[in-house]
Amino acid sequence: MKKSTLLRVGAIAVSFAFVTAACGSDNDSSSSDTVVTADTAAAAGVTCNSVSIAFFGALSGDAGNLGKNIRAGADLAVSEFNTANPGCQVGLVDFDSQGDPAQAPALAQKAIADKSILGIVGPAFSGESKAADPLFDAAGLALITPSATNEALNDNNWKVFHRAxxxxxxxxxxxxxxxxxxxxxxxxxxxxxxxxxxxxxxxIVKTTLGAAVVASDSIDPKAADFSAAVSKMKAAAPDAIFYGGYYAEAGKLAKQLRDAGVTATLVFGDGVKDQGYIDAAGPAADGSIITCTCADGASNAEFAAAYTAKFPGETPQTYGAEAYDAAKAFLAAIAAGKTDRAGVLEFLGTYDAAGVTKQIKWDATGEVAGNAVYAYKVDAGKIVSLGLIK
Amino acid sequence: MRDWLIYRTFWDLTVTGVALGSIYALVALGYTLVYGVLRLINFAHSEIFMIGTFASLITATNVLGLPMLEAGKYPYRTGFQLILILVACLVGSMVLSGAGAVALERAAYRPLRGSGDQFGAVVLAFVTAFVVGLIFFNTPKSNLLFGIIGTGPIAWMYLSLFRRGRQAPRLAFLISAIGASTAITEAVAIWGPRDREQYQTPRVLEKKTLFKLFGTDIRIDYVIVIVGALLMMTALLLFVNRTRLGRGVRAVAQDVETAKILGVNVDFVILVTFLLGGVMAGGAAMMFTLVYDQTKFNIGFLLGVKSFTAAVLGGIGNLRGALLGGMVLGLSENYGSALFGGQWKDVIAFVLLLVVLMFRPTGLLGESLAKARV
Structure with missing residues (x-):
């Protein structure tokens, strides 16, 4: 008898330790960024209480740079808002998915459970969007993704889905x-x-180009060796090679292609538009073409100046400006006195304002107006803008 | 369209397949050696490989001070200097991987065999105290301090537990292996300067084409990998077959109890076995960074699974089997992905394994480290 009591006490003690540990780390990850305070000095601007927006995407992992760019853009918008409205301090909560669709649903549940969150800037990537967006839709939590560009995402009739x-x-x-x-x-x-x-x-690229495509292959992004795909490209000797994927693997692939003596021009989509690609590929990146539907944030002088003031020594990177616009839309909803999720979602439907990147106005499926695609080129270790593709 | 591509890429695929297969084979040797001696699948061996790639990176950048880029170009070296750098990286990888394998054995496996010693107790005690510290503190410094203070009493407790000399059930070794593997990868992911992102290693060897074979360029890095792997494997075979210690390894593989009665120091032999596996993985790691110029905290995972597959394919416990298994796997992956597309690469590898095991359940060459002829 005595032994079993001891066991039970022990079990309770252990589980308590785990619970406190879990809570401890939980607070740890969000408290540093969540500033949810009922500020006493409500002098000017809007007043609100315990509201926040969330960043959802990769802050670590292979494509972590892209997430950090997005977070920085949202962070800038939030801190500008908080400075202008001392009576309404909006928090920014991070959900680091590592870009992994498998982790996304659990994180989405966590975001949904936090009642102070009125909107999501993200999910950053298309794979995790597919996994997390149905949950956000069911919870009626509005989201604006500044980067997930997969065509099929808006086919799902998600009410909460918006793209910047x-x-x-x-x-x-x-x-x-x-x-x-x-x-x-x-x-x-x-x-x-x-x-x-x-x-x-x-x-999409394959279908549009049609018969010009002489060779195609898929690679496993987790693997280190892409020699089968490289051999295929070498044998087919194309003039240009398009790779659909993210920057870390693009770097490895570019290097292996160049090592094998493939001289074709390398063309990539927006997932490769990051300095991480050049770090990974080294000189093999030179001359690569990168396209993006995202605007060059640095070319908007006012935005670039504000960005550098907030993050000294840095310039706006890929998706930073889109994230800023996305966060601005949510903040406008909060400023308009929308303090519940349904109100914010409804507000986005009628939102129509000039953003840093473009006029931000969504159609019924959540697609933003306009269809600009920009080209960039890697030149001497830097990504430089080539302007609009016509 | 597919057919002519296969025809034209056949020799290309063969060369890269053999090179990748050589790396698989070297790592597979570590799985096979430990299995032969302990009947244990050392799942943490992939992390020994990972440690080797980082050792190579640290040797090149921190010790030798090589830059990633020189005036926008790769820091190519030639002649004697190049050889010196490559040898230094190889030695660095082998030493750190070997040491890692030995430490792993002492801390994660030896206590379970009922012969734990002070070293294992101290390492385990530190890890325990550190993890307990995570519950109460959240700064690295206080954690470390708590870990160091806690090490003493906990180590003493572990040591008195070890003295009981009980052998743990077989499954415990497997759990210990998986745990050690996770702990090592996460430690590198959390404390490494680049978190979970990939690291580049400086490229000192210009990947020139040495000669043409059947119309295919044979690159110098592939030649180094293939020749290097063959040399290392020959050295290992000679060691196991010709030396006194090698005889001890074979004796323990055959029958632990009898070997013990005949005066073989079993714990030492096991240590040597882990060291050999670690050194081979270190060599593989250096060659890997030579070809791919990069590494990552979880670089060992997929490669480890593949190498383990290679070991089983050739016959686990059999050194020559590891070599054959590695080559067969490397080649079939390459041919397979050219035939069916890269997304089928892993499927092909594992279907091949299934088919081979259906007809030859002990692998291509059978399990035979225990036999006198290795």
Whole structure:
């Protein structure tokens, strides 16, 4: 008898330790960024209590840089708002998905459970969007993704879905135009990483280019060796190679292609538009073409100046400006006195304001107006803008 | 369209397949050696490989001070200097991987065999105290301090537990292996300067084409990998077959109890076995960074699974089997992905394994480290 009591006490003690540990780390991850305070000095501007928006996407992992860019853009918008409205301090809560669709649903549940969150800037990638968006939709929690461009995402009739940039149905034909017109490539090779985003975009490029595609393959992004795909491209000797995927694998692939003596122009989509690609590929990245439906944030002087003031020594990176616009839309809803999720969602439907990147106005499916695709080029270790693809 | 591509890429695929297969084979040797001696699948061996790649990176950048880029170009070296750098990286990888394998054995497996010693107790005690510290503190410094203070009493407790000399059930070794593997990868992911992102290693060897074979460029890095792997494997075979210690390894593999009665120091032999596996993985790691110039906290995972497959394919416990298994796997992956597309690469590898095991349940060459002829 005595022994079993002891056991029971022990079990309770252990489980208590686990619970406190779990709570401890929980607070730890969000408290640093969540500033949910009922500020006493409500002097000017809007007043509100315990409201926040959330960032959802990869802050660590292979494509972590893209998430950090997005978070920075949202962070800038939130801190500008908080400075202007001392009576309404909006928090920014991070949900680091590592870009992994398998982790996304659990994180989405966590975000939904936090009642102070009125909107999601994200999910950043298409794969995790597919996994998390149905949950957000069921909970009626509005989301604006500044980067998930997969064409099929808006086919799901999710009420909460909004995009701050044009989707891959616009980007894919843009890439195809660039390859066939500007590069005048007669033979094209297409490779994808079998991800929601990468394969989706590569398939659109393939269909648009048609018979010009002489070789295609998929790679496993987790593997280190892409020699089968590289051999195929080498044998087919295309003038240009398009890869649909993210920057870390693009770097490895570019290097292996160049090592094998493939001289084709390398063309990538928005997932590769990051300095991480150049770090990974080194000199092999030179001359690569990268397209994006995202605008060059640095070219908007006012935004770039505010960004550098907030993050000294840094300039706006890929998706930063889109994230800023997305966060602005949510903050406008809060400023308009919407303090519940339904109100915010309704507000987005009628939102129509000039953003940093474009006029932000959504149609019924959540697609933003406009279909601009921009081209960028890697030149001497830097990504430089080539302007709109016509 | 597919057919002519296969025809034209056949030799290309063969060369890259053999090179990748050599790396698989070297790592597979570690699985096979430990299995032969302990009947244990050392799942943490993939992390020994990962440690080797980082050792190579640290040797090149921190010790030798090589830059990633020089004026926008790769820091290519030639002649004697190049050889010196490559040898230094190889030694660095082998030493750290070997040491890692030995430490792993002492801390994660030896206590379970009922012969734990002070070293194992101290390592385990530190890890325990550190993890307990995570519950109460959340700064690295206080954690570390708590870990160090806690090590003493906990180590003493572990040591008195070890003295009972009880052998743990077989399953416990497996759990210990998986736990050690996770702990090592996460430690690198959390404390590494680049978190979970990939690291680049400086490229000192210009990947020139040495000669043409059947119309295919044979690159210098592939030649180094294939020749290096063959040399290392020959050295290992000679060691196991010709030396006194090698005889001890074979004796323990054959029958632990009899070997003990005949005066073989079993714990030492096991240590040597882990060391050999670690050194081979270190060599593989250096060659891996030579070809791919990159590494990552979980680089060992997929490669480890593949190498383990290679070991089973060739006959686990059999050194020559590991070599054959590695080559067969490397080649079939390459041919298979060219035939069916890259997304089928892993499927092909595992279907091949299933088919081979259906007809030859002990692998291509059978399990035979225990036999006198290795």
């Amino acid at each position: 940039l044009a989707g891959d149905d616009k980007q894919g034909p843009g890439i195809a135009t660039y390859i066939s017109k500007t590069l005048a490539a007669a033979k094209v090779g297409v490779i994808d990483d079998a991800s929601e985003y990468g394969k989706g975009l590569a398939d």
